[in-house]
Amino acid sequence: MGSLIAPFLCGVAVIATPPADEAPERADVEPTAEASTWNRDIAEIVKVRCLGCHRIGGAAPFPLQDHASVANRATFIGDVVESGRMPPWLPLNHGFVGDRRLTALERRALTTWIAAGAPIGAGEPIRLDADPGGAETSKNVLALQMTEAGEIPEESGPAWHRGELDQHGVMLPLENESMHRVRAIRHVTSAPQAIRVASLVFDDTGTGRYLDERDPRVGFLMAADAGVRPSGVDGILLGGGDGLRWPDGFHTEVAPNSDLVAELHYRPTGRIERLQERFELELVPQDVESRPVRWLPVGLFRVAIPAGTRSLLSTPETVVPVDVDLVGLSVRALEICVGVEVVAIDADGVETVLLEIDEWDHHQRETYVLPACRSLARGTRILARFKVDNTASNPANPDSPPVDVRRGRRTGVLLVMLHVAAVEGLSDDALSSFGGDWVRRRGQ
Ligand code: HEC
Structure with a gap:
């Protein structure tokens, strides 16, 4: 071969x-x-x-x-x-x-x-009209809005779960009787200057509901993983960005009776902000053929990074189980992460870079989408390398002076989620349970 x-x-x-x-x-x-x-x-x-x-x-x-x-x-x-x-x-x-x-x-x-001194040029200076975008509403859009408004605090509070500062989870029930095929997601926030990132997961396990009910506030303080599905597995959206849209012919499959669980990463603005998020899901029309996007995880579950050190942490390899098309990549990492590289290694040992970031910024996370023309053959090995810098000279280090970082998360601390679709319809079954099974095995 x-x-x-x-x-x-x-x-x-x-x-x-x-x-x-x-x-x-x-x-x-x-x-x-x-x-x-x-x-x-x-x-x-x-x-x-x-x-x-x-x-x-x-x-x-x-x-x-x-x-x-x-x-x-x-x-x-x-x-x-x-x-x-x-x-x-x-x-x-x-x-x-x-x-x-x-x-x-x-x-x-x-x-x-x-x-040159920023010259205006001939005529009256042009004023730019802001087009807030998203005015065109298609009939295939399902809008989900938080029924009750919550609050974003004016400044960072202490979090009982270390490392989950400035993060708030919200749960929006879909109450869908049948499977949905979602091809695009748009996030309309009530606090545009505070909300930086929304990491999404469609949850049919009730985890989001449980977290929401347990917390007396609107929403909850906790990472919004749902069972074995890491938050962000159904997309990470950057505030001010255009949202997430898979290439034509691909969709996210949403099981009946799911909730959309969003982990919102915010930057306090100095005043209390009203939190009432809305998500617009664009569905694939019924008569249109489309392939479900599944996920392959590559990551580390436990890290120990002593204060004052820099290191390059490599993940174990994930072997692509069937021929797939790669349509996107999502990353989650620590604030002290400074770079990430994701590579594919073929049967001949040839390495190709899938994603390269050398100035990781926790506040600028999003899903990177490919135009659906990247195929990964069965047997391809995927590997991620995370550069972490736990020294005082890393301006993104939340701790000054630096402290030992010891973190474990059942769904991955340093994690890359590859969004893929099986090339052959029959292979989709094998692929659909792959990510969850992988997390289950590794996380034990
Ligand atoms: C996707 C959204 C987005 C786009 C597009 C964008 N910006 Fe920004 N910009 C931001 C946000 C958010 C901040 C605040 C950053 C922060 O506080 O860390 C910012 C901050 C800035 C700042 C202040 C930097 C600082 O350190 O506080 C400047 C200057 C700026 N942007 C210029 C631009 C220019 C020029 C463009 C176009 C060429 C642009 N931005 C495009 C979102 C955007």
Whole structure:
């Protein structure tokens, strides 16, 4: 048997990093010899790349809707754009859907414009209208809204379960009599500036209900794993992002009588925020064929990272049980994690990078979706390597001075969930119990 991995089925190098370190150029910004102006080029770049979050009522702390709001922060903006901190996007390798990185041309246009003193150009300065998005409602959308509002505290409180700070779980019952096929999920939050990340799991075990009932508040303080299903296994959504959408022809299968359990990761804003989340599930129309997305876990269940140390932790290998198409990856890690790499190793021992992040940010987690053209053959081995930095020089270290980090979690502490679909319909049965069985075996 030749290479077990069919590398470039889409005609482009889907996962491998292209030789240049830049995102592919976008055709709509013409290179020009003239200096950029707000009216001619910059307003459009800001509109496309920043406005989704930097608008009134958006996820970012300030809007960027007119010339002054951008020009007055020009140096700051130059810095975060130069360093790649904005727009938020963690993977280094290319090929994921909705890559937010600026193209080389966009970045150059912005930085030369800033260096030139942020000129407006001819005419009245353009004002950008914020389109909150999601206005088009399809008839196949099922909306779930928390019936009762809860609260996000004004600042971080002590958590009895160490390491679960600034995290709140909520449970939304679907009360579905039959199986649902969900192809996209959108999160509409009541507290856009506080809620950073929502890690989702569809739960038919009653775990979310149990946690919710036990806690007197609306929602609960606890990691929202449901049985053997780690939170995030049905998607991790970044606040201000476009939500999660599987490629055409794929769906998340939601068993009858399920609840949507969301682990919300927030950043306190200094005032009490009302918490009343809404999730919109887009269903696959009945007459459309679609394959269920299952999950393969790769991870570590227990870690011990002494204070003051840095290390590279490798997970055991997960062997892909049947031929699959990889449609996405979700990661959960610790705040002291600084990097993660996920690789596939074929029968010949050739390693291919599936995901590479060298500046992990706990506040910027999300599911990375592939355009469904990446096949992993049965027998492919998957491995993840996590770089952790438990020293005082890691600015993300929540403890100062650093403390020994000893953590165990039945569903994985450092975990990558590969979202995959069986290529052959018959193989789906074998795949559907794989993730849960793996967790059950390892977690004992
Ligand atoms: C997906 C949402 C999103 C997009 C898109 C986005 N930002 Fe941000 N931005 C944020 C959030 C959230 C913060 C607050 C970060 C924090 O407090 O850690 C932020 C903070 C900033 C800051 C302040 C940095 C700091 O250290 O506090 C600047 C400057 C900025 N963004 C510029 C931009 C620019 C310029 C663009 C477009 C090229 C952009 N952002 C696109 C969400 C976004």
